[in-house]
Amino acid sequence: MKILVLGAGGLGGYFGGRLAQAGADVTFLVRKHRQELLAAHGLRIRSKFGDYSGPVKTALEHEVAGTPWDVIILSCKAYDLDSAIETIRPAVGAKTAVLPLLNGVRHLQHLNDVFGKTHVLGGLAKIVSMVDAEGIVHHLNDWCAITFGEQDGRISERVTRLQALFPADSVKASAVPDIQQKMWEKFVHLATVAGIASLMRASVGEIARVPGGTELLIHFLESNAAVAKAEGHPIPESFLKEYRDLFHDQQLPYVPSLLRDVERHNRCEGDHILGHMLALVNKHHMEPTLHELIHMNLQTYEVRRQAGRF
Structure with a gap:
């Protein structure tokens, strides 16, 4: 399963980093400065559930088109949704699932309108995390949950496979039939x-x-x-x-x-x-x-x- 994570901040850095730590095929779509930090120091996570430091794959915006991404995780702020859509648009293929972890609910319909409902999963994260000036991701509390699912309520193969990729000791990943609720x-x-x-x-x-x-x-x-x-x-x-x-x-x-x-x-x-x-x-x-x-x-x-x- 090829996964593209938009951003490597507190949210994308934590969940994408844990996927990489578990051996998943993860690439972080980042800006040049963040790419340079990750190249120099790797992705670094500080958490009560275990620290992690290791090299990760990165890509710039012009480098993601043409790859058969299975899942694209959006970890941007809600006010950046329009620019995030344009950034990932070339990367969304015939079988790509877009998984937004944005706050609120209003964004789901917007993503449906752009990519089609079958390409968009519902999702949410429950975590308090941040990235500092050195690029280190700090996990600040006991919450480490990511929840996602198909909008039509099916427990599909793709959400089941994605759930299985997260390490259970540092992420509580749940594929659910009632994601909108x-x-x-x-x-x-x-x-x-x-x-x-x-x-x-x-x-x-x-x-x-x-x-x-x-x-x-x-x-x-x-x-x-x-x-x-x-x-x-x-x-x-x-x-x-x-x-x-x-x-x-x-x-x-x-x-x-x-x-x-x-x-x-x-x-x-x-x-x-x-x-x-x-x-x-x-x-x-x-x-x-x-x-x-x-x-x-x-x-x-x-x-x-x-x-x-x-």
């Missing part, structure tokens, strides 16, 4: 945590230490779950309970990637996650005040960032 569950969780954490500029544990903080997180979680239900994806009570319990943990250091981007003054996925959730709130005529406040807060951040006012 799983994506909605993550969307609800991520919109909740990213929304409140970015509004408060604090970790989940820090918010929980403030009177009313836990209650605010739970209220926003249930509001987002109501949106999912209205869209035909009711969130299981067991899933909601897990996060209600989590939101009581005053020592939890969980900082979502959106807040980490804000704290580094980088572009963030506010519109793609919270903007989309707000649009759905309005579509279903639900109470929009908190969603509007959070979205406006992130829009204002982007105005300041683009003006260089930090």
Whole structure:
């Protein structure tokens, strides 16, 4: 199985690196600077599930056409989706499956429109990771899950083969028949945590230490779950309970990637996650005040960032 991973950052670097570590045929589609770093030092992962350092295959954009790629893993930010599509377009062949690991759910239809539904898998990752200035991938918590599946619910040969390639000791890989439901569950969780954490500029544990903080997180979680239900994806009570319990943990250091981007003054996925959730709130005529406040807060951040006012 020939696998192309777009990017070798925190997400693509971790999961692609673990595939390479297990002996899979993996190539990283990267820019010139990242290619030079990987050539000089190999791909380096630091994780409680075991460190890894080793050489990996890389390619630049003009080098991927004509290869019969079985799977292309997209690990880009949601706001880079259009450019990512153009980058991988020459690499998508008659039997290629595109596996996006982007946040949110809106991107799936866009990819279907471009490549055709049979070429696009649903997917999500549950991990906190980052790449530092030296190109080292740091895995920052206990989460190391990647979940994917066919949009029509089949457990196909290609998803079964892909699941088997991931090393079980460092990746929890799951091929599932209900991938869109799983994506909605993550969307609800991520919109909740990213929304409140970015509004408060604090970790989940820090918010929980403030009177009313836990209650605010739970209220926003249930509001987002109501949106999912209205869209035909009711969130299981067991899933909601897990996060209600989590939101009581005053020592939890969980900082979502959106807040980490804000704290580094980088572009963030506010519109793609919270903007989309707000649009759905309005579509279903639900109470929009908190969603509007959070979205406006992130829009204002982007105005300041683009003006260089930090």
